[in-house]
Amino acid sequence: MNTEKIHYNINFIAGLIxxxxxxxxxxxGIFYTPYDPNEMNGAIKNMTPDFAHPFGTDNFGRDILSRxxxxxxxxxxxxxxxxxxGAVMGTLIGAVTGYYGGFxxxxxxxxxxxxxxxxxxxxxxxxxxxxxPGKYNVILALGIIFIPSFARVVRSEYxxxxxxxxxxxxxxxxxxxxxIMFVHILPNTKLILLSSVTIGFNNAVLAEAGMSYxxxxxxxxxxxxxxxxxxxxxxxxxxxxCALAPGLMIVLxxxxxxxxxxx
Amino acid sequence: xxxxxxxxxxxxxTLLLVSIFLFISFQVIPGDSAAASLGxxxxxxxxxxxxxxxxxxxxxxxxYFSWLGNAxxxxxxxxxxxxxxxxxxxxxxxxxxxWLAVLSIALIIIISIPLGIQxxxxxxxxxxxxxxxxxxxxxxxxxxxxxxxxxLVFGLILKWFIPGRYISYSENPGQFLGYMIFPAIAIAIPxxxxxxxxxRSSVIxxxxxxxxxxxxxxxxxxxxxxxxxxxxxxxxxxITFIAMVIADVLAGSIIIEQLFSLPGMGRMLVTxxxxxDFSVVQAIVIYIAAVxxxxxxxxxxxxxxxxxxxxx
Numbered sequence: 001m002n003t004e005k006i007h008y009n010i011n012f013i014a015g016l017i018x019x020x021x022x023x024x025x026x027x028x029g030i031f032y033t034p035y036d037p038n039e040m041n042g043a044i045k046n047m048t049p050d051f052a053h054p055f056g057t058d059n060f061g062r063d064i065l066s067r068x069x070x071x072x073x074x075x076x077x078x079x080x081x082x083x084x085x086g087a088v089m090g091t092l093i094g095a096v097t098g099y100y101g102g103f104x105x106x107x108x109x110x111x112x113x114x115x116x117x118x119x120x121x122x123x124x125x126x127x128x129x130x131x132x133p134g135k136y137n138v139i140l141a142l143g144i145i146f147i148p149s150f151a152r153v154v155r156s157e158y159x160x161x162x163x164x165x166x167x168x169x170x171x172x173x174x175x176x177x178x179x180i181m182f183v184h185i186l187p188n189t190k191l192i193l194l195s196s197v198t199i200g201f202n203n204a205v206l207a208e209a210g211m212s213y214x215x216x217x218x219x220x221x222x223x224x225x226x227x228x229x230x231x232x233x234x235x236x237x238x239x240x241x242c243a244l245a246p247g248l249m250i251v252l253x254x255x256x257x258x259x260x261x262x263x
Numbered sequence: 264x265x266x267x268x269x270x271x272x273x274x275x276x277t278l279l280l281v282s283i284f285l286f287i288s289f290q291v292i293p294g295d296s297a298a299a300s301l302g303x304x305x306x307x308x309x310x311x312x313x314x315x316x317x318x319x320x321x322x323x324x325x326x327y328f329s330w331l332g333n334a335x336x337x338x339x340x341x342x343x344x345x346x347x348x349x350x351x352x353x354x355x356x357x358x359x360x361x362w363l364a365v366l367s368i369a370l371i372i373i374i375s376i377p378l379g380i381q382x383x384x385x386x387x388x389x390x391x392x393x394x395x396x397x398x399x400x401x402x403x404x405x406x407x408x409x410x411x412x413x414x415l416v417f418g419l420i421l422k423w424f425i426p427g428r429y430i431s432y433s434e435n436p437g438q439f440l441g442y443m444i445f446p447a448i449a450i451a452i453p454x455x456x457x458x459x460x461x462x463r464s465s466v467i468x469x470x471x472x473x474x475x476x477x478x479x480x481x482x483x484x485x486x487x488x489x490x491x492x493x494x495x496x497x498x499x500x501x502i503t504f505i506a507m508v509i510a511d512v513l514a515g516s517i518i519i520e521q522l523f524s525l526p527g528m529g530r531m532l533v534t535x536x537x538x539x540d541f542s543v544v545q546a547i548v549i550y551i552a553a554v555x556x557x558x559x560x561x562x563x564x565x566x567x568x569x570x571x572x573x574x575x
Contacts, residue, residue, distance in 0.1 A: 114277055119514030122551060129536040129544050130288050206405050210518050213407050214533050226407075233411055233522070236426075237419045247408035255403035262399075 015259030022253050026076050029069030037062065037070040037223050049241055056241040058232065068245045071223035072253075078139055078218065079204035083197055085143025090150020091193070095181050097151070098158025109155070112148040120145050120203065121210055133216045142207055146200055153196050157189045198261045202254045209250055225250050266567060274560045281552045282334070286327050289541050339546035344538045349546045352531065358432065359527035360516055366440075366447035367454070367512050372505070375455045379462030384489065386467055394459065401456035406515050410449035410522040417445060427524045446523040450515045454508050461504045466497040499570050506562040510555045 035053075040060040049056040055064035097105040115123070120142070127141030161167065162185065170184050211217030212226030220227070225246040232242035333340070339349035382394040418426040424445055430438040469475065470493060478488045517529030524530070528547050535543035 114280065118552065118555060119510050121517060122514045122548065125517070125532065125536060126285070126288070126544070126548055129539070129541070202403075209405055210407060213518060214521060216533070216536060229408060229411060233414070236411065236415050240415050243408075243411045243415070247405075247411065250405055250408060251400075251403045253403075254405075255400060258399060258403060 011259045011262040015256050015262070018252055018256030019260060022072075022249070022256055025069060026072045029066075029073045033063075033066035033069050035063035035066045037066040038221050039063075055245040056239065058228075058239065058242045059235050064242060064245050067223045067228060068225070068249055071225045071228055071246060072249050074135070074218055074222050074224045075205055075208050075212075075226070075250075078135060078142070078208045078224075079201050081139045082142040082146055082204040082208070083200045085139070086146025086150050086200055087193065087197055089143075090147045090152075091154050091186070091189075093147065094151040094154025095158055095186070098155035099162055099177070099181050099185070101159075105155075108151070112152055115145070115148045116152070120207055124207060124211060125214075125216065128211065128216050133211075133219060135218045135222060138208060138211055138217045142204055142211075146204065149200065150193075150196055153192060154189060157192055158185060161185045161188055195261050198257045202257050205250060205253055267564065270560055270563050274556050277556050278549075278553060281556075282331060282549055283327065285545055285548055286330065287323070289545060290323055334546075334549065339549075340542040342535075342540055342543045344535065344540040344543070349542050352543065353528065353546060353550065356526055356528045356531050359525050360513070360520070360529060362432070362443055363447055363450070363516050363520070363525065363527060364509070364512050366443055367450040367516075368505075368509060370447055370451035371455045371458055371508060371512075374451070375458035375462060379459040380466060380489070380494070382459065382463045383466035383470070384485075391463075394463075398456035398459050401452050402460070404453060406449050406453055407518045407522055409452055410446065410519055413445050413449050414522070429523070429525055442523075443525075446516075446519045446525060449522070450512055450519050454511060454515075458501070458504065458508060462497065462501050465500050466493060469493045469497045499566070502565060502569075503562055506558050509558050513551055513554060 040062055041057075045057065045059055053063050053065065055068065057063055058067070093108060097108050123145045124138070124141045127144070128137060131137045131140065158181075167180055167184060170180050175184065208217055208224070209226035209229070212224040213230045215227070215230060218224035218227060228246040229243055232239070232246070236243060330340070337350050339353070341347070342349050342352055345352060378394055382391045385391050414426045417423045424442050428442075430442055432439045466489075470489075475488060475493060478492055479485075516527060517532060519525075520527040520529040521533055528550070531543060532547045535541075535547070
């Protein structure tokens with residue numbers, strides 16, 4: 001029992017440290033990057049990492065550090081918006097279906113089961129082929145795709161919680177359905193929602209990077225981690241650092257959040 | 264038998280729904296395959312004529328049912344981009360994707376089962392800690408980044424394979440496998456990590472149950488308990504998990520095929536999307552959907568056979 005607790009703490013602390021570093025790096029990137037991430041300079045093509053360019057430069061002479069900072073920012077914005085859409089809509093749908101049950105619940109859950117059994121990248125590709133590539137379209141596509149997983153989690157919480165005494169109490173005191181759902185029950189789901197949000201965020205980072213890698217996600221001139229990886233692949237032998245920096249950024253982000261979530 | 268029929272009808276229903284949803288969503292987009300295949304220089308009359316020829320002027324329902332009827336006979340229409348029957352294109356590319364999936368899943372199973380068991384057996388021990396740390400890290404690495412690292416290390420530095428030079432099975436089976444194993448590893452590693460984690464927690468959960476204590480008190484050795492009693496039960500949820508992994512492997516191959524320039528279905532899907540070649544997109548999505556649904560169906564049936572308690 002004791003060792004388990006220490007183990008949990010180590011995971012949690014390691015995750016916290018990684019995430020703080022990553023977040024610091026990304027927030028700093030919003031306000032300041034050492035160079036303009038899109039500035040090209042033919043004189044310093046494919047430079048190995050040194051003092052002036054800690055992560056080196058790419059085939060167009062762009063500073064990799066600056067590009068990773070702004071690219072990670074784009075990836076984070078896409079992932080955050082995606083999770084926001086998924087969590088808000090998913091919570092609404094989960095709350096209503098879980099609380100009322102019945103016919104609508106049955107239909108929505110069948111649709112949910114159908115959607116969740118398909119790999120999210122495939123669904124996202126179908127969406128993007130319909131509405132076209134681009135940052136906002138990817139947010140929309142991934143956001144919609146993430147709704148079912150949140151809805152399922154919230155629904156099952158509501159089904160258990162609606163039978164609790166505090167809900168009966170609130171009903172006796174004359175609280176309306178809407179008030180019970182969102183003022184009384186919702187705060188009790190915050191722990192499980194929090195862990196769904198971190199898992200969702202990780203999946204969104206991976207999905208965005210994958211879509212941008214296929215050049216169907218974020219479009220230039222916006223830098224994005226996935227896009228950087230696909231561009232770096234052509235110069236892999238001469239400039240491997242172009243691929244390592246954005247790749248490691250993705251790995252650290254996902255690793256950090258999954259360690260935080262470990263219990 | 265009743266269970267079987269119910270599951271089978273829900274399988275068919277799901278597939279029908281997916282096809283209707285897909286068909287309708289591709290109707291909503293502006294610009295159809297007639298306009299796409301003729302390009303921007305086409306006049307209104309020629310586009311109209313081609314639309315007439317392809318039957319795009321008819322009612323949506325009529326078109327859906329004729330498409331469905333043809334699809335059931337294996338005819339998915341003509342690809343606008345290659346000007347070839349989609350079914351022929353699929354037939355060429357399917358084996359590559361299937362080989363990739365089979366190799367990846369074989370790797371996942373071969374690696375994850377012994378490691379997962381080992382990790383659970385000595386819960387909290389050194390090997391467990393090491394495995395847990397490695398699985399955490401491996402799960403965080405996206406397959407396409409792994410693919411790039413593998414290309415760099417094994418392709419460019421060690422020169423074990425030539426990146427981008429795919430050798431087909433009919434050309435040279437040995438070299439084909441020698442090339443395919445690298446993309447398969449890139450797909451397999453993150454999924455292996457997930458399977459190890461899942462198997463580990465499943466075994467640990469079983470080890471805490473009463474029947475294990477009973478078996479111990481009867482004087483059975485730990486290994487006998489583990490291999491004769493616990494694993495049988497611990498594998499049941501793992502089967503469902505592996506079914507999910509198969510779906511993910513198919514999806515993961517979309518990106519990996521692009522990375523290793525494998526002429527498979529995933530790569531065709533990506534080019535079809537960029538070129539707005541919708542008959543190909545439709546066919547591939549339906550195909551993957553069918554594979555996913557059929558695997559889920561098989562798992563439900565297997566589940567029922569190995570665990571008679573399941574009465575869903």
